[in-house]
Amino acid sequence: MKISSTLTGKKEEFAPADGKTVKMYVCGVTPYSAAHVGHAMSAMNFDMIRRYLEHKGYTVRYVQNFTDIDDKIIDRANRLGIPATELAERHIAEFFREMDALNIKRATVYPRATQELPKIIEVIQGLIAKGYAYVAGNNDVYFRVTKDDDYGKLSHRTLDSMVAGARVEPGVQKEHPMDFALWKAAKPGEPEWASPWGPGRPGWHIECSAMSLRHLGETLDIHGGGADLIFPHHENEIAQSESFTGKQPFARFWLHNGLLQLGEEKMSKSLGNLVTIKEALERHSxxxxxxxxxxxxxxxxxxxxxxxxxxxxxxxxxxxxxxxxxxxxxxxxxxxxxxxxxxxxxxxxxxxxxxxxxxxxxxxxxxxxxxxxxxxxxxxxxxxxxxxxxxxxxxxxxxSHEAMDLTPLLALIDEVGEPPSAKPTALAQVMDHLIARRAALRKAKHFQLADRIRIRLGELGIALEDGPEGTKWRKAR
The missing domain is CATH 1.20.120.640 (Anticodon-binding domain of a subclass of class I aminoacyl-tRNA synthetases)
Incomplete structure (x- = not known):
């Protein structure tokens, strides 16, 4: 079996490091609003990979995190006037219901950032001790990218090219524009935890490093996520993890799923161009x-x-x-x-x-x-x-299809003439016949009878949609 790794850019023979158990970490969602079909796409792809590895006889220890403390969660919780923990819990519960509906196998472990603070602090302390991180004057803690000679190896970018597009916020006390936050000092109105550097909360990238190290050890077989996470998130994970452990590679294979687009842009919460998983499952199996x-x-x-x-x-x-x-x-x-x-x-x-x-x-x-x-x-x-x-x-x-009684649809077939030789037994078969019959009636200019099909289907909760590629049907909401 060969797998293509983002790190090397080529297909390589795959086998887990210990020969039997695949250690697999996949970046999870930030639960601040309803999950969309882009999240479903990623979940189904990595579920497929996990299932095939198990089919090949491997045991897969599958870890997927929840980033349950983040700027987006804090901002939305403040707008709604509820605690960030309540918002996260609500959407985590919703996420599990939708993953079950999509037949996604449950992960071995679902660590949450807010429950992993001891390990996060341990990793940050280790990075400071080795000179890979520093405490800024405002008590933020940053990773020192110039200390890591391999920084950029996953995204295949140089520091100079990164700096050209970097933006440093006013008041941020970094040594280098690409240094990234490991710990953010507390701000008014934000959740905070105690640390050796004062109250605050962890940065996004350090959470995944700490959780994967704790639950899978120092070397992963597979690390997965969306292609939009290659830089900076996964690049920063490599820098943190390998600098902390002193071991390479942090992950032997990096797998990234392509992004789902609606029109010409990726589907995302921030762009607002999304179809939620709930909406999709109302229309499709x-x-x-x-x-x-x-x-x-x-x-x-x-x-x-x-x-x-x-x-x-x-x-x-x-x-x-x-x-x-x-x-x-x-x-x-x-x-x-x-x-x-x-x-x-x-x-x-x-x-x-x-x-x-x-x-x-x-x-x-x-x-x-x-x-x-x-x-x-x-x-x-x-x-x-x-x-x-x-x-x-x-x-x-x-x-939704099981619950539908086919009797009135079969009666409609008899009503509009020329029933099939074999009685249809599934909704899709019934609909294929009715759509074909309607097209034949329209071609023969029997418009009243053809329209009877559309009207009766509408009464039964099924909508027909005519388009350049023919007529499609869907169950109406």
Whole structure:
């Protein structure tokens, strides 16, 4: 199995340092508002990586933090007039509910910055003792970047190029523009903790170094996060951790997922251009969200659109139909081995999920063909479900779809004429037929009957949306 590391920029053979257990740290969310589908994208990508490593026989110790004290949390809590801890707790609980709905496996440990102060202070003290950090006149503590000859190795940037774009806030007492805060002295209206340098709170970067060192040790096998964290966050983590321990590398493989875009910009809370996970799950199944995200390589940026996720909904339905197909099974059984081999080869090549999913769809097609030809399909279905599970797919009907009675939709099919030869048994099958029938009626200029389909679907809570690529459907809110 080969994995591409941001640090080296090339694919390298992967095996955990101790041969059995993968130590994996992934940067988590700052819980100050509702999580959006960009967070879901990152969660699903690293969940996929974890699941495949477990599929390969490794034990994965997976640590994901919560940055539960941060400028953004403090600012929003102050605006709402509630304690920062209350705001963070509210969104952490919401985050867990949404991750469960997306079928994200729970991490081994979810450390929180506010619960790791002793380790954070220990690391800062160690850096000061070694000359890598200093206490400024205002009792802020900064990391001294000029002391670290390797600073910039992850982002492949020089200090000079960083300084050219740096901005130093007035009143900040740094030795160098790129020095970054390890400890921030207390300010009025902010939470604070006691420290050897006076009351204050930790900087963002030191939190992850301390938490990973405490829960995974001095060398990680995999450190992950979004591509927007490469600099400065992950660059600073390397500097802090390697300077504190005196050991290299801090992480053997650095994996960064591409960012989700809405239009031409990345989806983010700060830009306000986001779709929340809750909103997405009201419209689409978790499997559809998975297929949409994993249809592209985890390192690639991805553009979000309703049309793309609706296409993934239809793809998820095709896999579900194949997994639930029946056959008398008198002919030669479907051989799933070639598809299993393709899946493994794709995933062994830096987690090429697009090719792995293509193998799943080809296997599903072969199962459906086998069912039509009365061949044995049960073993192939076991393989399909198992490989889908490696990607985190459940192949179950979405809860919102399960609750929908198909009887009135089947009655509508009879009403508008030309019902299919085989009775549809799933919502997606019913909708595919009705959309095709409506298109045929419009082409034949039977507009009143075609419009009857749209109106009746609206009454049943289903909206049709006509576009350049055809007609899409969604469950109305």
């Amino acid at each position: 978790a499997d559809a969200m998975r297929l949409f995200v994993l249809g592209s390589h985890y390192r690639s940026p991805l553009k979000f659109s309703e049309e793309s996720v609706q296409a993934a909904d239809r793809g998820a339905e095709r896999l579900r139909i194949a997994a639930g197909a029946t056959s008398k099974g008198t002919g030669d059984p479907v051989d799933a081995a070639p598809f299993n081999k393709r899946f493994e080869e794709a995933m062994d090549d830096d987690f090429n999920t697009a090719q792995a999913i293509a193998a799943l769809f080809d296997l599903a097609r072969e199962i459906n063909r086998g069912a039509e030809e009365a061949r044995g399909i049960q073993k192939a279905q076991v393989t399909l479900r198992a490989l889908a599970g490696v990607l985190g797919l459940t192949l179950k009907e979405a809860a």
